[in-house]
Amino acid sequence: MKIKTQFIALASATGVVMAGLVVSLWEYAGAADDVTRAYDQKYQSYVLADGFRQSSDDLTRMVRTYAETGDPAFKDQYNAVIEIRNGTRPRPEGYERIYWDFVAGGVAKPRPDGPAVSLHDLMKQAGFTDEEFGLLDEAGKRSDALIKLETEAMTLVDNAATLGPQAREKATRMLNSPDYHKFKANVMQPVDTFFEKMEARTQSVIDEANGRAGLCWTLIVTAMSALALMFSIVGYVTFRRIIGGMSRLGASMGLVADGQLDTEIVLARNNDEIGDMGKALEVFRQSAIANRRLEEEAVEGRKRAEAERIAMQEKAEADAAERLRVATSGLAAGLKRLAAGDLAFQIDEIFAPDFEPLRHDFNQSVAQLATTLSDISNAISTLDNGTREIAAGTDDLSKRTEQQAASLEETAAALDEITVNVANSSKRTEEARSVAGQANHAAAQSAEVVSYAEEAMRKIEESAQQISNIIGVIDEIAFQTNLLALNAGVEAARAGEAGKGFAVVAQEVRELAQRSAQAAKEIKELIHNSSTEVDNGVKLVRDAGSALKTISGFIIEINTHMESIATSAKEQSVGLAEVNTAVNAMDQTTQQNAAMVEESNAASNTLATEAVRLRDLVGRFRLAGMPAAKAASGQAARPQASPARTLGRKVAAAFSGNAALDTRAEWQEF
Template identity: 45%
Template sequence: MKSFSIKFSIGLVQICVAAACITAGICSIRGLTSVNSHIDQINHKSLASIRAIGTIGEQLRAFRSTESDQLAATSPEAVAGLEAMIGPIAQGETDAIEAYAPLVSSRQEETLFHNLRTQWQNYRASHAETFAHPNPTTDSSTTATTNARLLDEQQAMSATLSSLTTINTVRAGSYAREAEKTYGLTLQRVYGAYLVLFLVLAASVLVVYYNILRPLKKINAAIKQLAAGDTTLAFPYGGRGDEIGDISRSLEVFRSATIRAETLQKEAEHQREQAEVNRRAIHEKAEADARARLKQATGGMADALKRMVGGDLSFQIETPFSPEFEPLRRDFNEALAQLANTFSAMSSSVHTVDDGIQEMASGAEHLARRTAQEAASLEQTAAAVAGIAKSVAQSAQRSDTARQIGIKARETASDSARITDETASAMQRIEEGSERIVSILGMIDNIAFHTTILALNASVEAARAGEVGRGFAVVASEVRSLAEKSTEAARDIRALVLSTASDIQEGSSRVRDSSEALRVIVKFIADMGGNLDAIALASREQSVSLDEINTAIASLDGATQQNAAVAEQFSATSRSIVDESHKLNALVGQFVLPDPDRSEPDDMLMAHAMEDETPAAQWMADLKAGAWSSRAGSEQRF
């Protein structure tokens, strides 16, 4: 099987880690964008429509209250004054209805809006027809009939507004469910990306250990044995096509050259002894000369081999040998130069491996630090969400208490299927109760007004009766005082009802503020946006949703803590690999390599080897040719 280079393996691991991180970021950004889109739909469509409907209802109630005062008026001046007051109110109602037109987003809502506009036009036409004459009517039955007719038209508009409110509430709930679904899908994708990242890190650790660290340890042990003089060992991983294989093959060439040099030294020693025996019989001088030449050659070779064993590869045998040993000197110089070049290439590869592993260790440390920071942020976010959940739970408890009191007071149904419907129906009942209270207050004002007139008439009659009617006059005065107090109380109650309506609007505003605050929280933790709309639906559903978010954040916090631990372990492993690479670099650094400017070119060494015809020169030429073919094959693989 083909082995990939260390540089390619490290680059592939970095690409996989970067791809996993980018995938997690893209999934988080897309999920947050989708959730933000749903929240914008709720804020700019549903909540805006509900606010516009509230404005229309408020203007309608003000119009109806002023109209009730007109019906109760007893003088043309009072009717004219109230008609002047009701004109701006009617115009405000018309403007509020027209302001709602751009917010219509469905065919059903458009039909209801068209009905609302038609009902308002009919209501204004009935009002204009009723008060076409400035003289007030004194017939109580006619006044009651007119009041009932106008009240029916007003209640028809209120029913249409209630239907529009229901449509917008249901639409907001749909947006909320879509946001929750998007949140869940985003969470699954982020978990998947983290799982892939964990698998890639685990696989990279195994690959680095089994393909780099363990082979380097074995080669290191073999180099130590070779430096100790053991030439019988065989360097492993020679068949690999990466930098480890190049190092092993280069060391194998060095071992073969050392063995050949020892063999040549033994042969030379044997030839020297044989020559001494032959020359001793021929001539003492010739024997001495031969001994001197052999001593020169073997001494130079011995000194050279000692320097090689000591790790010095930067020298050349410059002293010429005798002609029969000169090819041996050139072959040894050529082998030594080839070995020095091999160790230079091996040193460059070791530096490349060291640089790649250091980059990998630095990336692992950055990853561990960022993961730890993310875990701390998630822990703080979880604590903040837990506090918000506690506050919302208390609000939900108070909302339940208020809902139970409203249920007992109005004798309505107590078990609602969902908290959102219960909140919407409670708000609707409050609005209808306020409307009925305003209508009743109008009737109370009318009764108090007629009571005052009757008290005045009784006082006049008592005054005419003289002394006999004095007691009746006192009673009439008390009745008139009670009527005035009733009128003042009715006005106070009306003011209180209007204040209550203002409080309801303020409560809706606070719900929107809470929704915005929760949306900011969702942007930091990348997972809580789907539950923010629950604040606009009901306090209880907010509590349940925030509890679920709190649980999800706790789970995500745990996963992030585990990822931080894995990243820290990977960083420690990378630092261990860096230490081993430094050791290997130190071992290679023990060899003294020649300066490239002073070394003899390889082609010249090959030429010297080919010129000689001796077996030793021919063997060194073959060794050089084999080394060149090995290097060519390695460069072709790179």
């Protein structure tokens, strides 16, 4: 598979995982909103249910206060509580907070009125179920006896002017009797069950929302794990295929540059971009092998030609010695013409029979010498053509070597820039890892601070509980004091005029006890509310601590990934530096090869010059039929394939042919 295709596939898979992560985060945000709404619903439901219970306590307190004091304002407040609960009277704003205690303290209207809406309608809007409304209806049915008793007590108080002081005392005893408490407990039993049902319903909604949030969180963790796996695969592919392939390719280039051509380029078998570069290097290696083989064949050809020349020279010397021996009989004229370089003649004069063989031998020697020089002339023509072809091929090879050296120089410069960029990326990764470590340290300090805050909130909660216990003791003391003052007032009334002063004192003590009880109750309610808020604060602090621990875990994981990325970047930088060194070495080798080709080109030109000079020397002899011989030799020399021409064709096929064009383009691209 191509590296580009593999990276496209990995990028597509990473994009899908990223999309899944975004969708999971979106769903998790929605689930978190559902959890928040569920908690809000639970809180609103609890406020309404507690308001129902609080209204029952307010009714009990008001009817008792009316029985003890006879103040009609408490009766009006009693009726107002019922009307507000039934929705026949406007509901004050913030009614779930403290209201009637402010009214009892002398504040006519603590807060402005809101719309008139019944408690039943508010509960219906808050999502209370039919089963819960059935429990409230059951409590309403059971409250008939309690309402009847409270009505009788208020009737006695209303007729106290006619019935006498004993009527208010009787009403007070009725409202504090065991029957009254029994009726009240009977009414509150379905209300308590109503609280259990409401708590179970709201908690189930919260658990369901938390379940969805947990599922979304699991999907987020899965997507992040898959994303980390994708990054690991990308790093593996980068290190294994690209960096490893480039390293092996650089080693192969070094072997080729050193002239070790027997080692096969294994990367040429790969079907990817590195494999394409390996194929180009394999073509270069095969061309170098062919070039070496052609050079060896040319050396062997020169050796054979030299041996033939020596053999021919020895034969010519023997023939010349023989002709000289024959010429000693007296061929002065022929020797003069021979000395003048005229080989296109024959001795036609017939010598004496004793010298006739000498004439024939002389004529034959002249003819043989003319033939030999003609062959030498033809060989010189062939040598001239081959030398020119070698010079032309060497010139082309020199130009291509210069182009290759320039391409390698540009490649070395590009690798230098890539090495610098990878080093900069490694440096930035180190800085990011340092920042992640600082963030982890800050998160750990924040978690420690949150733990201290949680411990402080717990101590505050314990102190509030102790204060609540103390206030309960004070409430009981005030209640007992109130009973004692009531008994003292009864005894003073029985004493008549003698106990009137004591009755006034008892009444003052009773009022102080009632005020103490009322203040203790208000403080207890405040302590209760404070404990509730402290509980909420402890829960929020714990949630904040859990969130900080989760964030710390994520920062540690991110720091681990950053360390892995930094290590990979360092390894990439080292690998690119090695590739850069190998390419620089190839550049130097190519420059040396270019210089050597220049020297070969100069030697070929010198050889061609010497061939021309040798032709000029042979041209001084006049041979029979020279024009025809030259033409024939020229026609025969053109189709002849010399070793130099063969070398030129093979080099051109390796570097300039149709199949080699793509390879050279790939090499230049590399």
